[in-house]
Amino acid sequence: xxxxxxxxxxxxxxxxxxxxxxxxxxxxxxxxxxxxxxxxxxxxxxxxxxxxxxxxxxxxxxxxxxxxxxxxxxxxxxxxxxxxxxxxxxxxxxxxxxxxxxxxxxxxxxxxxxxxxxxxxxxxxxxxxxxxxxxxxxxxxxxxxxxxxxxxxxxxxxxxxxxxxxxxxxxxxxxxxxxxxxxxxxxxxxxxxxxxxxxxxxxxxxxxxxxxxxxxxxxxxxxxxxxxxxxxxxxxxxxxxxxxxxxxxxxxxxxxxxxxxxxxxxxxxxxxxxxxxxxxxxxxxxxxxxxxxxxxxxxxxxxxxxxxxxxxxxxxxxxxxxxxxxxxxxxxxxxxxxxxxxxx
Numbered sequence: 001x002x003x004x005x006x007x008x009x010x011x012x013x014x015x016x017x018x019x020x021x022x023x024x025x026x027x028x029x030x031x032x033x034x035x036x037x038x039x040x041x042x043x044x045x046x047x048x049x050x051x052x053x054x055x056x057x058x059x060x061x062x063x064x065x066x067x068x069x070x071x072x073x074x075x076x077x078x079x080x081x082x083x084x085x086x087x088x089x090x091x092x093x094x095x096x097x098x099x100x101x102x103x104x105x106x107x108x109x110x111x112x113x114x115x116x117x118x119x120x121x122x123x124x125x126x127x128x129x130x131x132x133x134x135x136x137x138x139x140x141x142x143x144x145x146x147x148x149x150x151x152x153x154x155x156x157x158x159x160x161x162x163x164x165x166x167x168x169x170x171x172x173x174x175x176x177x178x179x180x181x182x183x184x185x186x187x188x189x190x191x192x193x194x195x196x197x198x199x200x201x202x203x204x205x206x207x208x209x210x211x212x213x214x215x216x217x218x219x220x221x222x223x224x225x226x227x228x229x230x231x232x233x234x235x236x237x238x239x240x241x242x243x244x245x246x247x248x249x250x251x252x253x254x255x256x257x258x259x260x261x262x263x264x265x266x267x268x269x270x271x272x273x274x275x276x277x278x279x280x281x282x283x284x285x286x287x288x289x290x291x292x293x294x295x296x297x298x299x300x301x302x303x304x305x306x307x308x309x310x311x312x313x314x315x316x317x318x319x320x321x322x323x324x325x326x327x328x329x330x331x332x333x334x335x336x337x338x339x340x341x342x343x344x
Contacts (some may be wrong), residue, residue: 004225004258005305006337008039010047010344012218016208017048019216020191024198029055031187031205033063033080038263038331039209039221040339042070047344048208049075057203061090061098068094076148078119080129088112097148101129103139110144117148124152124171124185125164133175149182149201157189157197158213165193189213211326212316221330223309223337225256225274225292230302239293240285252297254281256306259290263332264308267322274306275313281306 021028036044055076064077082105083098101121123130156162183199188207190197207214233251273280315326
């Protein structure tokens, strides 16, 4: 096979959801935006729905429509981006719940779909999406019905001791004083902060897919890249664009199918390794569009493929080598990979 194989363990994904669900008495939803963090929203959501998840979150109405087509009636599908211009048809046809986040969205929803369900998104301090306190105070008197839920989002939940967490918690409590409807503040990081952040509904995202800060998470993805060619490289010969790697010993270099067009961003070349079982092999030279090169000198035998995501090097390990975060690695995984689902 000429392209990499991305293996997605749906049983591990479900186990992570159940582990996060067990950490609170609240309902546990799931964030499946960006095509299930790059792993396939249909497959991810179907597995979670079978496990008992009843509330899903996506970024935009188009994602919600695709998800509704995938698993039909039943679970709630909530749209973080709210009710944008032109969304009324998608919202109505696919029974979506927009999280209205600005006065103009409240007006748009009230005018276009006065009887359709909706939620409210508040800004508790992140200054990204959500009604400001004054707008919320005014809006509560003129809502187009009863919201399904009222939510906000934590800016610094990955850092448990960050002062912003308590600032936002208190702001959310104050803004939702007297709100009888479902309240939701915590994604993965918020769940781990403790019960006071859980309210009625949590909505884990990255933790479901094996990412930090949920250090107990089971790994969900394995990415294997096929070896196209192996060559001998003499001392002082260079490999790849820019001659940035030079052999300091007689070396064997494997060229693998995969590059930045497949989501292996160029920065992963800093310290990343690939694995033959448990044996690490250093990535050498620059990542190019379709190819990477790996030092396999110390392997007794070069396998047909090497793993760049596996038990030995998880998504956050690879992200650290690239100076980024696991979210970017997952959501960048390219369309050329053969996706193989196990479990579920």
